[in-house]
Amino acid sequence: AQSVSQHNHHVILSEAASLELGCNYSYGGTVNLFWYVQYPGQHLQLLLKYFSGDPLVKGIKGFEAEFIKSKFSFNLRKPSVQWSDTAEYFCAVNARGGNNRLAFGKGNQVVVIP
């Protein structure tokens, strides 16, 4: 079964700072990779996903993520955060084929100070 690790569970930064959230997974086969965001009181929303092709994926709200297969990583980045980026961010993977259940990381709570 696949598993996902996210570190630095609580991140506090100022507006305009750059953000990078790490995500590592363990699974021997081919995976699909996702980043979800959960704003306070809201549902999980898809930020971006990687299935194949260009390993640098651009998502909504200025976020991007890079899939590095050799490192089993899919780190999320944003060059300049805004106060509205305060949220919890979840990395998730599923295995190609099968039932496509998602395995989530523990999440990163990001607080952006105005």
Next chain:
Amino acid sequence: EPEVTQTPSHQVTQMGQEVILRCVPISNHLYFYWYRQILGQKVEFLVSFYNNEISEKSEIFDDQFSVERPDGSNFTLKIRSTKLEDSAMYFCASRGEILNYGYTFGSGTRLTVV
């Protein structure tokens, strides 16, 4: 944009009582899922449902849990005899035939067992 709707948003129940969590997936979606997140822990997969039957379940999904799609629009999770450790946020998700379009999550039901 189509949404997955979950009701209620909050539920408090006494230990040993039965609860039913309700979800209305997106109308043309075919795959349905329940996940849960205990406070401070990872989002965990519970069960997936396709073609009117369970297609996969996790070790968490024991005999006290059941799912049903009673009327072609609702997708319910029943917990027969709640325990304190069932307190969590429960998320419903659905997706269409094409995985590339991703999963859509509901905003969750916060279940508190006292």
